[in-house]
Amino acid sequence: MNLGASLLEALESLSSNKVRTALTMLGIIIGVGAVIAMLAIGTGTKQAIVGEIEGIGTNLLFVATNYEDVTNPEPLTIRDAEALNDPVFAPSVAAAAPIVQGQAELTYASNGTTASLVGVTEDYSRVQTIELSEGEFFSSTQVNGLASAAILGTNVAEDLFERSEGLVGETVRVNGQPFRVVGILKKEGGSDFGSSTDDQILVPLTTAQARLLPRREHNQVDLIYVSAIDSDSVKSAEDEISLILRDRHNLKLAEDDFIILTQELFLDFASTVTGVFTIFLGGVAGISLLVGGIGIMNIMLVSVTERTKEIGLRKAVGAKKRDILTQFLIESSLLSVIGGAVGIVLGWILSLGVGRIAASSDFLLNPAITLNAVLLATLFSAAVGLFFGIYPANRAAQLEPIEALRSE
């Protein structure tokens, strides 16, 4: 029998019992829809996280003291950061900005709050995007002069002053010491990973070292932010930093007493985590597709039993085993392929809905339906139809014509 006629016949047969056909398809529709939506959400999450990490600054490297593997590491200092700013030995480095960070108690009048305190140099604005809603960023004079100046995040400002405008010139107390407000950071909003700059207070590095966050050694810093001149130079910048610091710390053969983190590292980690997440979601959804497939098998078995006499007649007038097998396989495949197509649409709608919900709660998630996911779901649902159709179809094909004809 030719394929076109078989397809038509299968469609006729499926449409003769519409409710049953629809219910059977529903299993596949939900299964495929779930797979599509889950994969889309997984992919969307991954893109959101990667975007977040890239938003930190594409060329950024972090240098920190290696407390993990080395006993008694030589701490990083301002001098180290200055050495990294040397364009001769570190041509790939655009800027190096050392920081110290910790917690500080802030008070203004009767209001008090705890904020994350970051001691920065004037170079900080070259490695991080700093936008001020008012005032100006620290100058080198302020940094060198241990100025009692502070820049507040909006949340900190709100906590202290109950407003975040017109605050330049006010005085806040940081751990009891008076600091003049010289600027307010623009609200960052939403998110995120790590702390938001809205909750920070920035002061000159030297001031922090001397008066707020005393470290074991003079000039000691916690972290050096380094930005490479462009994203292709991250690797060479890493090598240069390593050479300079090994030389300055006199390491010779010893292990590095510092670690250099690049974004690639974070991206790799995030990819691994979201990859596992996506596989997990897809796997759970896959189970529902499996259940849908079992539904197909069930209904096809019922259909074979109901149509035993018809099968007997077809065999009597000359249908071969292959003809009967094809007939039932086409029916089960049609069920799953049509169900799969509807499921793709459903999955698309679902993931749009999830995207909306995520957006309304300030988490930027754009579920992404990839061609791969669609192909995967289509192939998988067709395979489910074939696989779960084989047993019933084979049962039909193996029927003895006289016994099938005799059945009622």
Add this chain to the structure above:
Amino acid sequence: MSKWVVDAENITKVYQMGEVEVHALRGISVKIAPGEVVAIMGPSGSGKSTLMNIMGCLDRPTSGEYSLNGESVANLSDDQLAEIRNRGVGFVFQSFNLLPRATALANVELPMRYAELNGRNRKEVSRQALEAVGLGDRIRHRPNELSGGEMQRVAIARALVNDPAIIMADEPTGNLDSKAGDEIMKLLRTLNEERGTTLIVVTHDPEIASLTDRIISLRDGRIKEDN
């Protein structure tokens, strides 16, 4: 064309029903010439349906030799038997056995679809077959829109389309009133005369049997009478 359409030599058929062996046929030899009209008679359990199944290649004998149209069926596979049924035998059943959702035309077309004949030709041949059984104006009707007699005519048209050497009718009038039954028998005889198709009617009704030229009576799996 061989001399005999049906050539059965000492056929036996044994069914295994659980622990018990049922001897449905105990050595039957029959020869039927092309164009003959034969009735197979006998009480239920006499083996007449079993004999028809073997003659129509729906089943294989346990022992003995059977040839249809000169071709021995002893060593054929299921699919090869299907092919022989498709081209060589037309079946007419007591309960018509039409596909309920298909039109008369589609029902008649069915054997040709398995013969893999081309579509346009198929429709034309089916239409002619329906005209031959007097249903030229009913080709778009579905079985539930037809009377019993009309349904059996569709079944006869279906049996004719591949121009088989032999038509096997198993109690063809069993579900019809006597008037419709007579018409069906008349139709079958006419087709036999016009086309020379061998006709074998299985029945327990002596009146129907009397409309044939030769009556083979079975009892307990053996031929009691053949004349």
